[in-house]
Amino acid sequence: MPYIPHDEEETAAMLAAIGVDRIDALFDEIPQHLQTFPQGVPEGLSEMALAREFEERAAAQPSLRSFAGAGAYAHHIPAVVPELIGRGEFYSAYTPYQAEASQGTLQVIFEFQTYIARLTGMEVANASLYDGASALFEACLMALRLRPQQRSILVPRYLLPHWREVLDSLLPLQDVRCIELDADPQRGTVRLPAQAPADAAALIIPQINALGLLEDVDALQRWATDQGLLSIAVVQPLSLALLREPGGWGESGADIVVGEAQALGIPLNGGGPYCGLFACRRDMVRQMPGRLVARTRDAAGRVGYCLTLQAREQHIRRGQATSNVCTNQGLMVTAATIALASLGAHGLREAAVRSHRQARSLLAALLDLKAVRRPWDGPFFNEFVVRFPISAVQLRDALLADGILAGVPLAELGLGEDGDLLIAVTERVSDEDIDDYRAAVGRILEQ
Amino acid sequence: MPYIPHDEEETAAMLAAIGVDRIDALFDEIPQHLQTFPQGVPEGLSEMALAREFEERAAAQPSLRSFAGAGAYAHHIPAVVPELIGRGEFYSAYTPYQAEASQGTLQVIFEFQTYIARLTGMEVANASLYDGASALFEACLMALRLRPQQRSILVPRYLLPHWREVLDSLLPLQDVRCIELDADPQRGTVRLPAQAPADAAALIIPQINALGLLEDVDALQRWATDQGLLSIAVVQPLSLALLREPGGWGESGADIVVGEAQALGIPLNGGGPYCGLFACRRDMVRQMPGRLVARTRDAAGRVGYCLTLQAREQHIRRGQATSNVCTNQGLMVTAATIALASLGAHGLREAAVRSHRQARSLLAALLDLKAVRRPWDGPFFNEFVVRFPISAVQLRDALLADGILAGVPLAELGLGEDGDLLIAVTERVSDEDIDDYRAAVGRILEQ
Amino acid sequence: MESIFDLDHHREPVTADLDIPAALCRQHPLDLPNPSELEVLRHYTQLSQRNFAIDTHFYPLGSCTMKYNPRIAHRLANLPGFADIHPATPAQAQQGLLHLLWDLQNGLAELTQMAAVSLTPAAGAQGELAGVAMIRAYHHARGDFQRRRMLIPSAAHGTNPASARMAGFTVTELPTRADGDLELAALERELGPDVAGIMLTNPSTLGVFERQIETIAERVHQAGALLYYDGANFNAILGRVAPGRMGFDVMHLNLHKTFATPHGGGGPGSGAVAAAAHLEPFLPLPRVQREQDGRWRWLGRADRPQSIGRLNAYAGQIGVLLRAQAYLRRLGRAGVKRVSSYAVLNANYLLKELQRVGYRAAFPQRRASHEFLLTVEDLHRQTGVRALDVAKRLLDFGIYAPTIYFPQLVPECLLIEPTETESKATLDRFVAVMAQIRQEALEQPELLKGAPQRLKLGRLDEAWAARHLQLVQER
Amino acid sequence: MESIFDLDHHREPVTADLDIPAALCRQHPLDLPNPSELEVLRHYTQLSQRNFAIDTHFYPLGSCTMKYNPRIAHRLANLPGFADIHPATPAQAQQGLLHLLWDLQNGLAELTQMAAVSLTPAAGAQGELAGVAMIRAYHHARGDFQRRRMLIPSAAHGTNPASARMAGFTVTELPTRADGDLELAALERELGPDVAGIMLTNPSTLGVFERQIETIAERVHQAGALLYYDGANFNAILGRVAPGRMGFDVMHLNLHKTFATPHGGGGPGSGAVAAAAHLEPFLPLPRVQREQDGRWRWLGRADRPQSIGRLNAYAGQIGVLLRAQAYLRRLGRAGVKRVSSYAVLNANYLLKELQRVGYRAAFPQRRASHEFLLTVEDLHRQTGVRALDVAKRLLDFGIYAPTIYFPQLVPECLLIEPTETESKATLDRFVAVMAQIRQEALEQPELLKGAPQRLKLGRLDEAWAARHLQLVQER
Ligand SMILES: Cc1ncc(COP(=O)(O)O)c(C=O)c1O
Numbered sequence A, B: 001m002p003y004i005p006h007d008e009e010e011t012a013a014m015l016a017a018i019g020v021d022r023i024d025a026l027f028d029e030i031p032q033h034l035q036t037f038p039q040g041v042p043e044g045l046s047e048m049a050l051a052r053e054f055e056e057r058a059a060a061q062p063s064l065r066s067f068a069g070a071g072a073y074a075h076h077i078p079a080v081v082p083e084l085i086g087r088g089e090f091y092s093a094y095t096p097y098q099a100e101a102s103q104g105t106l107q108v109i110f111e112f113q114t115y116i117a118r119l120t121g122m123e124v125a126n127a128s129l130y131d132g133a134s135a136l137f138e139a140c141l142m143a144l145r146l147r148p149q150q151r152s153i154l155v156p157r158y159l160l161p162h163w164r165e166v167l168d169s170l171l172p173l174q175d176v177r178c179i180e181l182d183a184d185p186q187r188g189t190v191r192l193p194a195q196a197p198a199d200a201a202a203l204i205i206p207q208i209n210a211l212g213l214l215e216d217v218d219a220l221q222r223w224a225t226d227q228g229l230l231s232i233a234v235v236q237p238l239s240l241a242l243l244r245e246p247g248g249w250g251e252s253g254a255d256i257v258v259g260e261a262q263a264l265g266i267p268l269n270g271g272g273p274y275c276g277l278f279a280c281r282r283d284m285v286r287q288m289p290g291r292l293v294a295r296t297r298d299a300a301g302r303v304g305y306c307l308t309l310q311a312r313e314q315h316i317r318r319g320q321a322t323s324n325v326c327t328n329q330g331l332m333v334t335a336a337t338i339a340l341a342s343l344g345a346h347g348l349r350e351a352a353v354r355s356h357r358q359a360r361s362l363l364a365a366l367l368d369l370k371a372v373r374r375p376w377d378g379p380f381f382n383e384f385v386v387r388f389p390i391s392a393v394q395l396r397d398a399l400l401a402d403g404i405l406a407g408v409p410l411a412e413l414g415l416g417e418d419g420d421l422l423i424a425v426t427e428r429v430s431d432e433d434i435d436d437y438r439a440a441v442g443r444i445l446e447q
Numbered sequence C, D: 001m002e003s004i005f006d007l008d009h010h011r012e013p014v015t016a017d018l019d020i021p022a023a024l025c026r027q028h029p030l031d032l033p034n035p036s037e038l039e040v041l042r043h044y045t046q047l048s049q050r051n052f053a054i055d056t057h058f059y060p061l062g063s064c065t066m067k068y069n070p071r072i073a074h075r076l077a078n079l080p081g082f083a084d085i086h087p088a089t090p091a092q093a094q095q096g097l098l099h100l101l102w103d104l105q106n107g108l109a110e111l112t113q114m115a116a117v118s119l120t121p122a123a124g125a126q127g128e129l130a131g132v133a134m135i136r137a138y139h140h141a142r143g144d145f146q147r148r149r150m151l152i153p154s155a156a157h158g159t160n161p162a163s164a165r166m167a168g169f170t171v172t173e174l175p176t177r178a179d180g181d182l183e184l185a186a187l188e189r190e191l192g193p194d195v196a197g198i199m200l201t202n203p204s205t206l207g208v209f210e211r212q213i214e215t216i217a218e219r220v221h222q223a224g225a226l227l228y229y230d231g232a233n234f235n236a237i238l239g240r241v242a243p244g245r246m247g248f249d250v251m252h253l254n255l256h257k258t259f260a261t262p263h264g265g266g267g268p269g270s271g272a273v274a275a276a277a278h279l280e281p282f283l284p285l286p287r288v289q290r291e292q293d294g295r296w297r298w299l300g301r302a303d304r305p306q307s308i309g310r311l312n313a314y315a316g317q318i319g320v321l322l323r324a325q326a327y328l329r330r331l332g333r334a335g336v337k338r339v340s341s342y343a344v345l346n347a348n349y350l351l352k353e354l355q356r357v358g359y360r361a362a363f364p365q366r367r368a369s370h371e372f373l374l375t376v377e378d379l380h381r382q383t384g385v386r387a388l389d390v391a392k393r394l395l396d397f398g399i400y401a402p403t404i405y406f407p408q409l410v411p412e413c414l415l416i417e418p419t420e421t422e423s424k425a426t427l428d429r430f431v432a433v434m435a436q437i438r439q440e441a442l443e444q445p446e447l448l449k450g451a452p453q454r455l456k457l458g459r460l461d462e463a464w465a466a467r468h469l470q471l472v473q474e475r
């Protein structure tokens, strides 16, 4: 019996101890007519047959060199990361409620909090939310708790559309509105109104925006401060090796920072599990959602770690909690922490610089082709939009045959024009990859 | 600097403590003209680039359904095996010379010794030799230590040729001869002479032989006993779930048992690392080669494990040791032990029965084809020879295009006829695989 | 343990010619350490060893279903064919993955006897949020905007009221009878045109099966409200009783409990939602659809305009979903039923044995489900020893502590869930240890109050932590 | 710890209709336990935690080069494209693998400055056997059958004389001078027409570089004999001094030392042999060859009729070889030289620091190579504390013990090899611990004699083990 140890004698002895004669009798409080057998579930497979089925399905996916981004990136994952997070002691532990028996996980989270605080330039960070988008949703709610009189959030047009959809699904449940801020059609970046709407609690500032462009974060932060708004920075953590940390934006720095940690040691996984980052000012910590780990000590003064401020959480505060989140992304936190440790300040910067450099090379190579242009031409980190003279969807599909996932057509994100392709480049892209990409595009365009 | 932690300040501080000004000065006892720089070695790669190179090379190998055997078999490896042997505590530990700090490895070896002793029906087993063939070589030397007047070993014609080659490489160095025993041309099994040569120390009894056939082990063992020879059984451990254990052969049982443990949780790996099994009678243990672990206790009477009878080994006895072996196959021992534990008596028998059953199905399916026949038709476990009307090499090569490694042409082993193919079947072979194999062969034969 | 921030070596900064305005760039170098690879590996390997985990310890943590997480599922979910898929990959280049997710949707629909499933919720709590948002959307779609109240038993998990609030509901707590079942009269009192629904776990977090479930469903439906099923305890009835048959309209499953995906020290989980036909249009997106031509694709807003929408940037915790599907496929129909059989056998055996050595059941007259509740109030009165002390002392014997002080309505309680993957020998050892602890409580209560005694650290001071609030490593 | 044999559950035997005569079949069912998968996983996970290993502990084990084993090499060697290759796969279907092995052959030839390499030996000792067998084959091929003697310094590793004997030689031990170099006069005395060769390690196992190596090579060659290089200490000179340049004719490398492949608790290792041109024809088989058309294939007996032949059933420890190639490729030419640089830096620093806290070097007038020899004879005389006690006490501080009582010619010695992958902080901690142990030896020698004190087990009784000889679990 897969995963069940009992043999017949053991089962019989246990039934005898309980005083029943068969297992079914243990279900005697459940009305008989409710009990059925799941006929529709297929029969089980041996481990061997199971492996074969999954391996066949995995082989059905072509292996692609990825130039797709839009929030998820094919960065290199240091080999130690999967090796370590697969260790049973991390993999099969529960949320660290019993601190003394969970020091491994607790210290990892404490280190993660520190890493994220330092990367973002913020004072405190939590132990993760589900993903970047849901972290942003939680940030909006937190802003509204901090500004209980307000009911809306200012959202730039070029926030990643999937993230915007999450806000649109969930904020209205609590009667919160998103008010969209226009973009400058030439520059592709936020155009600020003179005056913020009266019921707005916060301004979302995505640095990098959905077109891959860099925003003038100082100006945005200053405007938010002037308008009495909280600011919610949305960042891509690897870019922070090069870009200004939100804690240093404007004069005061951002109030809340969220982001998607996938770029830090987490595989693409078809979209998840990823890991939502969340950092803020220390004086806001009691309004923070999610789990927090603090350093503490035992009676002998030895240093250890434990969960703290649990009174914010649902298992204590129930309906009044700062969030309903319970299980979050522990193992992905572990992955990101180990990736950050493996790369170090040096490796992070190296990966960021190379991503940027190779992105520039690919852009230059593509712009070299006839009738290919860049619709918005501001500074970027590792992602940019190129406008092709043919449908980007068609081009993307055609390049699959070359083993290239060419990017994300803006049309699929509900943005831009038909020929617009959002292309992301990471440090894994070699010069040869760039040549291959260009050659493949050239071939298609010539047809 | 990959894998070296030192930064410049640390290096400088260390040099200062030593009292030299640069690292090169530490090599001042080495004549300057002997010191060079390895220009011919290419420049290093980042981890990322390295991974890409290896992944490309790995992808150059077509993925094949394996019907090749001849000593190495594509059995299912329980998922827990690679997960556990990859744990750093097993993976990166040394030979357990310091017992108190190596109880993990030591207990694993003790369990392995027990598993092998029980599987083979022998009293003691050691902690592995390099592979089956080199274990056989060591067994021959041990037999000669036990029979110091003798100088030869009786080797059946159908011992696996690669194993025979190892004996031919190494035994003559110590002036030991192999005397080959003929095979019955009809049956493909050993034909015993009336009388053993006078200087023979031992008879090798391979159960299963190189043609996949089962020998009459009782008769062979009895003959060896009658002739005053030691017997050296060569076994395939998984087959022992069905076949008689060497400890029960004849009246007295085999004296020494060797085998290749690869079938027990060890990947094919292109030929290694594998793991040599070695078991014998308890009264011979002081002549045994290789490492041995014993149970012991500490001053408080707590049970633990340690290396024992080290006086047989080279690090104590040097030139007089029972073998030169030092590093052996520790991690493969761990794999085999965990595979044995995962399968259990039940799973071992299940795998063996299914291998046997599927082998019979494939044989029947092939014999159904015109002009295909079985040159030797005795009982077999999971491997058999089929004679095709075309060259087996040609057939094998043709089936690669179907993703099938059809077997090992006997000609490549220096045995049999041109059309003879040695085909092995494991529990991983599905009914569909058998159909595909038959269909592919049918197609080729019709051409 | 030292901190990773102590393992630093100076590295010359990478110089770079960036095509980014200086004003947008970081002014100070990143203040992060540069440890060597060995230092990283050693640090986190050593840290890992300071955890208790299923792979190393018995973990009878009630309500959490800490069962064995099959290693094969880990291996298969990490196949490059899955791990390397970018979420924006077009459907034609992820057919294998979509096929497996489709199989999982169907398997879960079958087991729950619901009409349709969405796999996107990232955890149980997000599944709850999705479910109650669907209830809201359902009422709204019918033009009914009055129903702003959600009924929840007081024994429910904290996520239930929190999720209901997040979906814009106010929460009314319902009392429980002394035998663990719901106070039916209270339910009837509360039901009315302002009630949107009720959230129930069955078996409840009290470790007993709610026997009046059919009556409850009838009353709730009569009042125009819907029933939400919190599937956290599904392990107790897997393959045997389907929430769809009990009268529930919508539910979530904790795949990281019942379907044996790992907890990872706090996630990722996965909280698939399943719904009856009338709620299908509202399920969150995306979902997998099989087309006429046999190919799979993601359903989006255009396909399901009434959907509550997207909960996360992508399609959910794919890596977790693959593990759940591997588990389901391995077990098959006979295997899933065995799960609940042996989970319940283990729980009832353990309850009986613990009673034998002197412990008190919170509901002695009831069968245990897959878990059961003890109370050590008697010990507390006699010796001052609390549930917390018993829990901490268990750690000394290499056993993780049960859930304590939950549900809050039973004083000094321990919620114990052995799961089906533990052997009789492990349970017997647990009983022996618990018997010894009881003895210790009576004879040397200070030993327990000072527990753990044998770990690297003694009892950690959580109050100190909250007072000093050191949340990041100082520089 | 319990034994796996205690974790049994009864399983009904699989009935089968076998097409095998009953006389050949097992008469009694296999007497092996049937544990559950979780029991297996938990048992071996817990066992693993009872090891000291590089990934968890500093391991300054002289002569063993316990350096960091890069995890990337583990991952890459296990790619299915490599792990699933059957050894009888025709060359056209294993070009990627052969290419990598070819690269490794070339890299090793370059680093050793030898003409050719064979990768087949399974470990250092098998490499030695191959090498001395090649020396024998070389003499025989020249019609010289007299040379039956092998010269070996008394400080050599035990495998050297054992391998020489296995190859049919008698062994003559050579003495070492007080400064650690060879006694040249003794060498000259022994050399003669019956001497086949000499086996040397350089730097020697005394942790010093043999300065007379060129003279030795000249004398040995003049006498018609050959020089064998035991490459176990190659880490000391990697990328800096090549044995081929020092005058060696044939050698082995311990890839599991210098090339960072793991020791796995006792293997698998890999002992590639490298040879000068005149010994190339005798190298063991198979070897990888690149053909004119750029494709690779295995060389066999037909290609190299003079080869000493096959040492193992297949082509060697491929999985280990792939790890070594990954390591070499990652480091590249600058990286390999850094290995010896920092290995020697760490050793000399540690030696200096340990001397500073009172320990005595066996060869105080010499530079350390990548390792060095201490003697605690002084402590022994003063306090009765032996090298063994110091070693066992180190375990209490989470540090694996150095090699002790080897080489045997230095009394109460500890052979210490930190390797290049350890940080200064780790070395400094080691020094502090060693200083404390010295203090303890002087003040409370019983503490050391009873060490280890802090592990799960105290000092194990090896004499008891040999007397009672329990080699398998009783039923
Ligand atoms: C009864 C119950 N409901 C809901 C949840 C919430 O699930 P999650 O932690 O996955 O959000 C839990 C988890 O502990 C639970 O036990």
Ligand SMILES: Cc1ncc(COP(=O)(O)O)c(C=O)c1O
Pocket (backbone or CB within 6 Å): B325, B326, B327, D063, D064, D123, D124, D125, D126, D157, D159, D160, D201, D205, D230, D232, D233, D254, D269, D270, D271
């Ligand atoms: C100096 C020396 N030579 C030879 C060997 C033998 O190598 P192996 O253990 O790989 O057989 C060793 C291994 O410890 C060694 O240290």
